[in-house]
Amino acid sequence: MPELPEVEIVRRGLLPLVTGKVIRSITIEDQKIVLPLGLLVGRTITGIDRKGKFLFFRLCGQDTLLVHLGMTGVLVYEEPGCELPYRRLFIKLDAGALLYSDQRRFGKVRYLDDPSRERLWDSLGMDPLSGEYDFQRFQQLLAARSCRVKDFLLDQRFLCGIGNIYACEILFRTGIHPEKRVSRLSIEEVGWLFRVIPQVLEEALSLQGTTIRDFRRSDGRKGEFQNRLCVYGRAEQSCPQCGTAIKRIRFAGRSSFYCPSCQA
């Protein structure tokens, strides 16, 4: 489900609601989730950081409650009595509660001590909406390999936060074929990519994300970016730019959508 814009929206929605709140109790409703309750109950949440698609709930001290929403994860702040299907975790705060649900259970909730948090943080590539996003480094990353450009965009060790939807849309807007090898990108294409990546993510963020099926903001409303999608999920429909039928191909175990005429 959620890529960088959706995760950032969740973060912004929850931040004012949970900051300064104390964890009163935790109810785990999924055996896959393992948490050291003794280390978490009684702790105060001091903030929420995000890198890529990971959310780091900072606790007073150095440790962290990590949440990754996977494909179908939903994290909401709720007053008691609210129903949410596929509930996996319930964190009661001194006011209100955090609910975590995840239909497919690809999401992750983990406790991280400080070194673990740092290791994970450092293992992720540049976040395109952060201050570390840098053209020199971007160029170096591209120059050092030969993979398909779509695989490059999806690999969280190079850039973090981009998923299948935004990868498809970014490539459409830059006119680059998803299977093009990064070593064969022109100087201009590298420049376009570098600029379009944060532009698409920012645009999605300003439209409150993309709702294909599950994603909801913390207040339950849908995003609007799905109305701006040019190629994702539009196989056989006409390209908004030239009218050619959008193609769908599969590699790396997932679908890529592109315009065979605009994306050479």
Add this chain to the structure above:
DNA sequence: CATTCATCCTGCTGGC
């Protein structure tokens, strides 16, 4: 080292 693939899950949709 870099790249590709199977796997972890559950539910929905479309074709027969």
Add this chain to the structure above:
DNA sequence: TGCCAGCAGGATGAAT
């Protein structure tokens, strides 16, 4: 209607 194959926005570790 019933059943099954294929598909879904992600990350990871094993295999090549």
